[in-house]
Amino acid sequence: MTTNSLPPDPNNLWQPSRGLNKWVERAVIWLFGLFAIISVATTVGIVLSLLFETIEFFQVVSLWNFLTDRQWTPLFSNPQYGILVLLSATFLTSLIALLVAVPLGLLSAIYLSEYASPKLRKWLKPALEILAGVPTVVYGYFALLLVTPFLQLFIPQLGGFNALSAGIVMGIAITPLIASLSEDAIYAVPSALRDGSYALGLTKRETIFGVVLPAALSGIVASIILAVSRAVGETMIVALAAGLNPRLGLNPFVPVMTMTAYIVQVSLGDTPAGSIAFQSIFAVGMTLFLLTLIFNIISFWFVRKFRETYE
Amino acid sequence: MTTNSVSQVATEAALRAKNVNVYYGSSLAVRDVSLDIFKHEITAFIGPSGCGKSTLLRCFNRTNDLITGARVEGKVMFQGTDLYAKDIDPVYVRRRIGMVFQKPNPFTKSIYENIAFAARINGYKGDMDELVENSLRRAALWDEVKDKLKQSGLSLSGGQQQRLCIARTIAIEPEVILMDEPCSALDPISTLQIEELMKELESRYTIVIVTHNMQQASRISDKTAFFNAEAVGAGNKVGYLVEYGDTEQVFNEPIEQATQDYVSGRFG
């Protein structure tokens, strides 16, 4: 006697394999769930793989020395690991990049969202996307073989490797990032605010500067911070064009070595695992990771603040 | 001034529309409107939605210019000068003819800056604190915000925000204030406050208000213009002026049957 109140199908034509279906359903959930966990596992993997070697590294080199030494000489018999040296180069190239990318990116964003006709906008946006899609090694080629010789025409003391052209080209490379994210923020400012400003007898530019940009400010700041994070982690342009000379200071005309360039240099060499030089790239990587993480979190916070204003 | 003779003739008319047609792209939105707006009066535009009253309002300070594809035919005169003449800068028109919008749109700035910002750019030379205080007082907002001038304009309630928008408009002393359904997003108490405010402002400004609310029009306005819309083609509506006169006359003894039907609530 069955508890099912429906009468049985006399012809037995309908035999859905409910058991099988259920089993497939469960398998799919587990498998796809596992796939979803992979992205979390990636984060954990990054932290752990950086952490283990970094801990080993700091058993040999003290954290104090790492943070305060003014030399970066891992290959000397008496090696010194002063991260400030690499940080200063990263800071310098990123600063130059931002000096290029912030005005270019912001002005482009303003042009695209406030001045360009919809038709022109439809053409310009994909063009900027192409600029964003150019591989960084190609930008490195450009910096080393075109921009540096060009700048040397005006700055004779400019080295063949230097922070200046690497920074400028990196700025070009991250301009589309700032342009596209800032444009989103500017575009999201309600047009009622613009109308309000025009109705007070203000011109278009006065409206943009006085009303639109302040309203989009947190979104714009978020895009700039994200660009900082990108510049700090950028590798190929600086590895090719900025040089491999660890040097503390902010002279843009001489070769310097950024954190990323150091990791590339050691990776290209034949450094045995377990050696202090090998561990040092993880310590540098950890510094880089923490730095970009901080920027990303700040940027995230600004984006949320921007959304809160309008949603 | 070359236009003196004209403005002498129309001394009482602050704004004059003559055979105005407004197009959005290729479709006609407002057809052949002619009317005079008189100084120091409140003129109400009423009518069912889609009748072009807001569109016409936006012609008076050239905010239609900001909408791509909008085009105005005919003449719109401000104290005898054609507002759409080639050598007239729309920015200057808007500086003289202010506007308050349907939804309060305070800037994302402090209450103080919401008012001082445009005044400063427009070249105000006097004491800014005084201007801010006077404007807020005239907008009947001062007592509510005097202790928090540094707070964001967005922190105010809807009715307060709208009064802030009125305050920033009167701060730059326009001669005409256009109001596009200024109370439609507000509660009854805020609406009442704004209506009282408009009555106060009437002595110094010429006010044109678009409203859906017939009671509001009859309460506050001196003149009323009734617009209606008729369907043309698929889904397109074109608005036109049906009747224009003293508010009392339009509401109590309308000439046109359509006006009669509308004010007595038979459609709309």
Place this chain on the structure above:
Amino acid sequence: MTPLSSQATPLDTGWDIEQKEVLNALGRRQGIDRWFSWLALLAVVFSLFVLVVLLVDVLIDGVPVLNWNFFTSFPSRRPAEAGIISALVGTIWVMVLVALFTFPIGVGAGIFLEEFVPDSWLARAIEINISNLAGVPSIIYGLLGLQVFVRILFPITQGRSVLSGALTLALLVLPIVIIATRESLRSIPSSLRQAGFALGATRWQVVRSHVFPLALPGILTGVILALSRAIGETAPLITIGALTYIPFLPDLSLRGLQSPFTVLPIQIYNWVSRPQADFHALAAGAIIVLMVILLLMNATAIYLRNRFQK
């Protein structure tokens, strides 16, 4: 400009209603406006000009080396004999492998998050995690690959192999595929799912036969964009130790997966970093090849997007 005639008395003493001065000031303000709009246009034009200069420069330097030998030769110390065959084949290997890894995993994860556990804490946590991953510099992924794929999983990958490289890049671009999948699924109206449930189908049956086919073009667009990101990456592969001088092609077998490899960006990096101008020309030639591949992929993605957007 014609002044607008004023009402007789200015109302506030602070206002300077002297027409001429106001209009002069406005003229100056409009002048700044014009100047600024030109400046903004200039910024856009400059960015695009740089793009054009870059392309023209690469074309001028690179086109002369593009001949049959360039495509069929292995790298060499003598520039005249050097070619990109191993790098090109390596790039294709990596591309295929990355596609094989990211398509099922990324799409599966996207389906799981969007169809099975939408609006749950798990979906939100993974979403935050993914947006964080997107900000991690690619070279850090290289360090991850070096530890996990090259060293820990050595028995499977045989170290610095094409398999390790592809796995590293797959992790790097996985978020792109997951996000594209979720957005694509989200655009499918839920009435379609309810129709499927009403016919007695399980959730997986509904997704597989009704939702997924409609979302596929959007998903494929995301996969292609992810692949084009992957084949342009250099830094993570240098970190895991992709070699440059590869005088052989990997076997089309499991052993091939475990062989050392190089890819176009690494070959470009190597040639650019040499002092001789002849090698720079080779680099330019390889850049042309890489950019053409990227352009074709992007064109495909745009075609897919436009074609199926209806």
